[in-house]
Amino acid sequence: MNETIETILKHRSIRQFTDQTLTDEEIRTIVGSAQAASTSSYIQAYTIIGVKDPEKKKKLAELAGNQSYVEHNGHFFVFCADLHRHEKIGEWEGADVVPTLESTEKFMVALIDAALAAQNASLAAESMGLGICYIGGIRNDLEQVSEVLNLPDRVVPLFGLAVGHPAHESDVKPRLPFEAIYHEDGYERDEEKMKDTLKEYDDTISSYYHARTAGKRSDRWSGQMANMLSNRPRMYMKEFVEKKGFNKR
């Protein structure tokens, strides 16, 4: 196994960091790595906001549901889907680009572009011995996050990425069995097979929690998912992204 695959496989989210801030060189390396990712037809439809201002970090931490590691870390990045730049290019080049920018297709392109970049950034950071945690919590209130970051239209924050020197350790969490995620030549539609695979995974997860909490937790993955998906968080999202000029047609 090579060093890159080793780095990939030992990923675990870090939620406590030392006070040591990232150097500008480290930030440049991480952003440069993000930019090296593939991008759909060269569109590069994202912007990364680095947040250093302590007041802004504090505000973002509150908005993300009081996650302390949004405030306390080595550096905080916000990855945004961005077609604002492309709208301006349309204006300057005299091209009618707006209908395309507003399509669901380009919304998907921007999200995928930003996520590919973010995963490169994460692995670059982890390969340097830093820890990372994705912060979906900023989607709790994108209106206010957009205000804090002074975002124009056609820019939507997707997630944060807290990076820093780890101040705790955590374990690699077991993923779904290979057979559940990977199907060959077509989707495996056999429901009994799916049930069996999930049952096996539920047992794994249950034991995982049991061992790590001295028996206090033993929830199954299926139960977690059913619970989580019974809640209806962030149902404002459709309206919000449309208002920002995405996913409209």
Add this chain to the structure above:
Amino acid sequence: MNETIETILKHRSIRQFTDQTLTDEEIRTIVGSAQAASTSSYIQAYTIIGVKDPEKKKKLAELAGNQSYVEHNGHFFVFCADLHRHEKIGEWEGADVVPTLESTEKFMVALIDAALAAQNASLAAESMGLGICYIGGIRNDLEQVSEVLNLPDRVVPLFGLAVGHPAHESDVKPRLPFEAIYHEDGYERDEEKMKDTLKEYDDTISSYYHARTAGKRSDRWSGQMANMLSNRPRMYMKEFVEKKGFNKR
């Protein structure tokens, strides 16, 4: 610079592969790497279809706009947003999960999850000396791609990933300047600055093409974008993803 960052920075898309197919062990390592990526609240909202059947590969290559490297490669993956599994869990656990599954928020989660996984897969492959190319072209006709792959509802193919042993070399393409992509503490809204940065980048790209085509091409990035975005490809996408149960509310 460590090995991982080196692998990240030397990425270029490979569009010609030798006949050598990937071994099952290589496929497992790539999929395992994909699965190690972060996932929103542990949801793991994606499925990876590996396509080996030559007839299916041929059909997918046609649908993607006759891209030969979709047919001829070491292995072809299709990354899909997948909430089908979660709908079944809702049924089996007696939980009303459908409104959440149909939200734009969960559409975003599934896309981001799948893209993070795909980028891990790509880097794992590249670290093994393989080449990769993302195939957005499968989105030309997702109805037919879904048929070829026998996909149920709540599964949407996002992109392909051709992987294999490189049969040609290509250059690393210059990305937008750091200053364009990375802003600190808020979005850089100064339009004159944006214009200057893009002008500089356009010159870089123009020289890049000029040098590589013996003067036959010298297009600017802005011009490329204006052209591309004047077309309106895949405007069926909104209706399609809604029909599949995503992005509805």
